[in-house]
Amino acid sequence: MSDNSGGNSARDVWVTGIGLISSLGEGLDAHWQALALDEPRVGSVDTEHFAPFPVLPMVPLQLDKQIPRKADQRQMEPWQRLGTYAAGLALADSGLAGDLERLAHMDMIVAAGGGERDVVVDGQILAGLGGAENPDAFLNERLANDLRPTLFLAQLSNLLAGNISIVHKVTGSSRTFMGEELAGISAVEIAARRIRAGGQGEQFLVGAAYNAERKDMLLSLALGNTLWQGAVNSVWERANAGGGMVTGSLGVFLVLESRESAEARGKSGYARLGPVLSGRSRREPGQATAVARGQIDALRPELGDKPVGLLSGATGVAAATLEERSLLEALVAEGTVGPIRATQSLLGNSLEAAFPAQVALAALALSRKGFYRPADPTGLELEATDVPTQILATSWGFWRGEGMALLEAID
Amino acid sequence: MGKGKTRDHLGRPVVAVTGMGVVTSLGQGIDDNWSALTSGKSGIHRITRFPVDHLRTTIAGTVDFLFDEVPRSAVLTEKLAELAAEEAIARARIGTPGDFPGMLFMAVPPVELDWSVKRELYEGGDITTADPYDRMIDSAMTLNSADAYEYALYACVAEKTADRFGTRGAPISLSTACASGATAIQLGVEAIRRGDTDAALCIGTDGSVQAESLIRFSLLSALSTNNEDPATASRPFSKNRDGFVMAEGAGALVLEDYDAAVARGAEILAVIRGVGEQADDFHRTRSKPDGSPVIGAMRQALGDAGIGLDEINYINAHGTSTPENDKMEALSLEAVFGEHVKSIPISSNKSMIGHTLTAAGAIEAVFSIQTIRSGVIPPTINQDVADPSVTLDVVPNVAREAPVSMVLSNSFGFGGQNACLVIAASPA
Numbered sequence: 001m002s003d004n005s006g007g008n009s010a011r012d013v014w015v016t017g018i019g020l021i022s023s024l025g026e027g028l029d030a031h032w033q034a035l036a037l038d039e040p041r042v043g044s045v046d047t048e049h050f051a052p053f054p055v056l057p058m059v060p061l062q063l064d065k066q067i068p069r070k071a072d073q074r075q076m077e078p079w080q081r082l083g084t085y086a087a088g089l090a091l092a093d094s095g096l097a098g099d100l101e102r103l104a105h106m107d108m109i110v111a112a113g114g115g116e117r118d119v120v121v122d123g124q125i126l127a128g129l130g131g132a133e134n135p136d137a138f139l140n141e142r143l144a145n146d147l148r149p150t151l152f153l154a155q156l157s158n159l160l161a162g163n164i165s166i167v168h169k170v171t172g173s174s175r176t177f178m179g180e181e182l183a184g185i186s187a188v189e190i191a192a193r194r195i196r197a198g199g200q201g202e203q204f205l206v207g208a209a210y211n212a213e214r215k216d217m218l219l220s221l222a223l224g225n226t227l228w229q230g231a232v233n234s235v236w237e238r239a240n241a242g243g244g245m246v247t248g249s250l251g252v253f254l255v256l257e258s259r260e261s262a263e264a265r266g267k268s269g270y271a272r273l274g275p276v277l278s279g280r281s282r283r284e285p286g287q288a289t290a291v292a293r294g295q296i297d298a299l300r301p302e303l304g305d306k307p308v309g310l311l312s313g314a315t316g317v318a319a320a321t322l323e324e325r326s327l328l329e330a331l332v333a334e335g336t337v338g339p340i341r342a343t344q345s346l347l348g349n350s351l352e353a354a355f356p357a358q359v360a361l362a363a364l365a366l367s368r369k370g371f372y373r374p375a376d377p378t379g380l381e382l383e384a385t386d387v388p389t390q391i392l393a394t395s396w397g398f399w400r401g402e403g404m405a406l407l408e409a410i411d
Numbered sequence: 412m413g414k415g416k417t418r419d420h421l422g423r424p425v426v427a428v429t430g431m432g433v434v435t436s437l438g439q440g441i442d443d444n445w446s447a448l449t450s451g452k453s454g455i456h457r458i459t460r461f462p463v464d465h466l467r468t469t470i471a472g473t474v475d476f477l478f479d480e481v482p483r484s485a486v487l488t489e490k491l492a493e494l495a496a497e498e499a500i501a502r503a504r505i506g507t508p509g510d511f512p513g514m515l516f517m518a519v520p521p522v523e524l525d526w527s528v529k530r531e532l533y534e535g536g537d538i539t540t541a542d543p544y545d546r547m548i549d550s551a552m553t554l555n556s557a558d559a560y561e562y563a564l565y566a567c568v569a570e571k572t573a574d575r576f577g578t579r580g581a582p583i584s585l586s587t588a589c590a591s592g593a594t595a596i597q598l599g600v601e602a603i604r605r606g607d608t609d610a611a612l613c614i615g616t617d618g619s620v621q622a623e624s625l626i627r628f629s630l631l632s633a634l635s636t637n638n639e640d641p642a643t644a645s646r647p648f649s650k651n652r653d654g655f656v657m658a659e660g661a662g663a664l665v666l667e668d669y670d671a672a673v674a675r676g677a678e679i680l681a682v683i684r685g686v687g688e689q690a691d692d693f694h695r696t697r698s699k700p701d702g703s704p705v706i707g708a709m710r711q712a713l714g715d716a717g718i719g720l721d722e723i724n725y726i727n728a729h730g731t732s733t734p735e736n737d738k739m740e741a742l743s744l745e746a747v748f749g750e751h752v753k754s755i756p757i758s759s760n761k762s763m764i765g766h767t768l769t770a771a772g773a774i775e776a777v778f779s780i781q782t783i784r785s786g787v788i789p790p791t792i793n794q795d796v797a798d799p800s801v802t803l804d805v806v807p808n809v810a811r812e813a814p815v816s817m818v819l820s821n822s823f824g825f826g827g828q829n830a831c832l833v834i835a836a837s838p839a
Contacts, residue, residue, distance in 0.1 A: 117523075119543075127543060136461060140465040140466055141464070149631055153825065156825060158825075165692040173688040178521065178565040183565070222552050223552075223560035224560035399566065
């Protein structure tokens, strides 16, 4: 599906606010420091609680700063707290926090997985089922007695959006997309399309959150043998050694806004969000490459004459990562793509949040007029020499879904 | 923007409905459902899918006629969607089998590993592993089952549906709780208005009645416990209503750019004239006491449609049969329509099919269109004790013949979701 972003500059889409929290830190300065200035390394890694899988936990947060009421905090599971917190950061960053007039018309698209299960209750029930005279009746009894009502609300996918409405007063339209990385791609894409169209919204809050410290999610991912075991290294190294992803906690929200709306309130943006392209394939060999090739071709008229820096959303899962690598090598060889960085080498995969985070990091780099440091001993990621004016962000989901966005500097 | 010339009052392409399909506990297909609905028949029954020991609610509108064995929730959810979409696409006569020329917007319930799967993994695991989740994880990696894996993913049902029908672009899986079905239609309307696509397949589907889902709603005191006579348990707007009845089903609509549909000779079943939405910031399960977000969503939908209050001649209520929803909805309708509300027939399909949750908005859009096309308004059944605080004409107990050309369909959900559709017989 094409996304013609050219033509009407008043309808340009600007990134005017970013809230980003992860295992690397809180806020844009912390991420710039960790990814662009310091020697690249992962944040703290939890190799113990979720063994054999390493996970990248969220840095400690002072939740009160963005979720002032304890009663609200108690009504949320961790993933919702991360998202609500990141949304608050994004709104504050864009200058819209507390602007009730505008927030009442702000549209929201959240990409979400599902709620977190009470693994203790689940475990007790599973352990008891075997010895129960009537396992089904036992299951009913235990669920009725042990489930907490608030848990159910935390388990509804749209309750991150619901909590953002309650805590931050964003009360325009509220849409929640589900479905791993592709949900995040579609969220950014549809927000951008609605802004460009005119008449379908001026200011959008778009993002997601993922809590990696969850055995219920690790179980689902383990069903596909998608998870990396062992020391956390780059996605390219992992792909060469059997493959696997490392999940990382992350919360990210973007304020996307029409240029005219931003300028009318005296706000500049981190970057201009160009075309956002989503695609799908059944992931037979070569199919994802064909989708991504089509996306590159669709973007080509917008690309400048020098090779464009690229943030790859490669997960480390072998087949897709190796296939994306081959494509990127070809694009580098033909001079289309310049320096490449795989953000998940350091941040881990945050599923629904992965693509919005890519967009956030691309916008950050453009605004800081620099690029991130290579973190790849396999030789794909090379030093950057030029100040980027455009950055491509890609995301190939660990199962399905291929997305790409072009971001450009505002000058 | 679309290539044709037909535009609405805001200069936007007009969105036509050219196909629709439905499955509920009343049956498969529009004909069976419609004859049951218009004769006031209930699809609510005692639950036989799983034992109901220790459950406060033992009734539901499950769809039990599709599988011999009890299917996993995601499998049933996918099958319901498939049947509704097949009917919709066949009616629209669009594309070729496996090649639907448009996008897919699909409301699906949040995914969880069924207890049957968890039990299998646990029992297949190493008994010396102390932590139950570690034991299931070991077992999961050994099992190495693509089927178990894929149906544990949130994208799965929409991806499989996109595979089956050959829809274009990335499918959208969405969840806005009990407003989801309406949201799927809104997304399709917006995409066609933008000119992103000439056609959209919009589906709401829900096959998630399981012991745990039932218990969760019970813990919120949201469900009716009128178990003795299942057919009379769902009593929207009546004084003795005591909660909703969980149910399953799917509704599917083929939406098209009006001119594109006319150009290919399609039959225009209806037009989606307006959509409206406003989030509520009051509480996770309760509406703002003054109803302002619900009122705002209805007014937005009417404004988006560019019509006057007197042009609505039927309201397909959300009408869940919970004390809270129906009170709030009645109050909000009175606020929007004023005295005039008493002259508008309002009914709740949920009195017969129960609350189909994620699917409700799509199923009820299908029934709203059928109401327009047939000139028969399905009743709100189980109206034995009127609620004196509700002064609406709820079309009690018996279907009514009346010309209907413009419908307001309401959908509200936990998490402050409020979505409204205005559905009309024709573009203007």
